[in-house]
Amino acid sequence: MLRLTxxxxxxxxxxxxxxxxxxxxALSAKDIAEAYHIPAQLLAKILQRLAKVGIVKSHAGMNGGYSLLKDPRKISAFEVIFAIDGPLFITSCFTHEGNCDLTNSCTIKEPLARVNETISSVLKNIHISDLVEEGRSRTVRELITIRATSGEKILQAT
Amino acid sequence: MLRLTxxxxxxxxxxxxxxxxxxxxALSAKDIAEAYHIPAQLLAKILQRLAKVGIVKSHAGMNGGYSLLKDPRKISAFEVIFAIDGPLFITSCFTHEGNCDLTNSCTIKEPLARVNETISSVLKNIHISDLVEEGRSRTVRELITIRATSGEKILQAT
DNA sequence: CAAGTATACGACCGCTGGAGTCCGAATTCA
DNA sequence: TGAATTCGGACTCCAGCGGTCGTATACTTG
Structure with a gap:
């Protein structure tokens, strides 16, 4: 129902x-692409965008590639997605300032904006350091249960 | 970054x-569509799908239209979106059983599945009765702050 | 310096899927 | 019977995603 590109x-x-x-x-885009079996050219463009934002640093020339410019614990999934896909919101007619062509008719937008904020905060609280750790340790299950209960708390507030 | 259809x-x-x-x-699709300035034919098809799932009941013929079949407090945003858009997950290669063409390479999927679950639980806890109320009372701001703190709780778990 | 390797960047393209339309059939009320 | 409405399939349109190509540029090494 919600798709990440x-x-x-x-x-x-x-x-x-x-x-x-x-x-x-430095790791070349080609190497990373081969490790995950994804098109190298496409990955290169993605890394270029991440370089523009300052998440990653690019080294041209032989033995070049990309290296992290920030601490993995300081890079949130949110800023990565934002840098790549740009600002897209859950409601189709939501700009940066929250304008809607039919302000009076779209009364749904307010509660959906809340959902949007929730998703953002969750993504902001996930860093790539978390991704690295979860690949090894099995803390995922615990986190899921924690997540479920916190979801109920949001419900109770209503 | 995340879009609802x-x-x-x-x-x-x-x-x-x-x-x-x-x-x-019973309210006709045409009436509702005019109230919100959206294409009537499209809305009709949407309501048809909601009727199939049992959220809404359809009345054909003159003065026909649609009426709720369930208590507004029992209809979650999740089931509405699910009925209309079908099962779409945040990760592109996530089926019902969580299969991925490159199981070993897609190590990102586990934490993203957690995000997916979080979003689901939030949407499950929003009902259309909430939408009706929020259109009048101004409880939205409070809810946003509550939401923000709960997001931090998820963070602390990591 | 020259060759080789890598990024940088824009142009290009196929295609899926969302958004919306059209039309004929069935149903119901006046 | 006729008007209004749902029902449902088929269809078009088009933006955007995923991906490729080619060229320019930057850097390293011999």
Whole structure:
């Protein structure tokens, strides 16, 4: 019902991969792409965008590639997705300032904006350092249960 | 970054409208569409799908239309969106059973599935009765702050 | 310096899926 | 019977995603 673009997916995967290899000074887009079996050219464009935002640094030339510019614990999934896909909101007619062509008729927008904010905060609280850790330890199950109860708390507020 | 389809939007708006007019035995798709300035034919198809699932009842013939079949407090935004858009997940390669073509390479999927669950639970806890109320009273601001703190709780768990 | 490797970036394209339309049939009320 | 309405399939239109290509540029190494 809600879809994340493949580009954002690839971006997160690539960042995770780089974070997992701190010993390498730079990893080429080609190498990362081969590791995940995704098109190299596409991944390169994604990494370029991440470089523009300052999440990643690019090294041209031989033995070049990309390296993290920020602490993995400081890179949230939100900013990655934002950098790649741009600002898209859950409600179709929601701009940065929340304008709607039919302000009076779209009374649904307010509660949906709340949902939008919830999703944003969740994504902001997930960092690529989390992705690296979860690949090894099995804390995922616990987190899911925690997540479920917190969801109920939101309900009770209504 | 995450988009809800217009159809789902329209469906929620229509259900809210019907819930706001309990005195009417049946509201035609045309009437609802005109109230919100949305294409009537499209809304009709949306309501048909909601009728199939049992959320709404259809009355053919003159003075026909649609009426709620369930208590507005028992209709969650989740089931409405699910009925209209079908099962779409945040990760592109996530089926009902969670299969992925590259199981080993897509290590990102687990944490994203958690996000997916979070969104689901939030949507399950929003009912169209909430939409009706929020259109009048100003409880939205409070709810947003509550939501923000609960998001932080999810963070702390990591 | 020259060759080779990598990023940088814009142009391009196929295609899926969302948004919306059209039309004929069935149903019901006046 | 006729008007209003739902029902449902088929259809068009088009934006945007996913992906490719080609060229320019930057850097490293021999």
């Amino acid at each position: 493949k580009k954002a997916d690839y971006g997160l995967m690539a960042l995770k991969y780089i974070a997992e290899h701190p010993e390498a000074t | 217009k159809k789902a939007d329209y469906g929620l708006m229509a259900l809210k409208y019907i819930a706001e007019h309990p005195e009417a035995t």
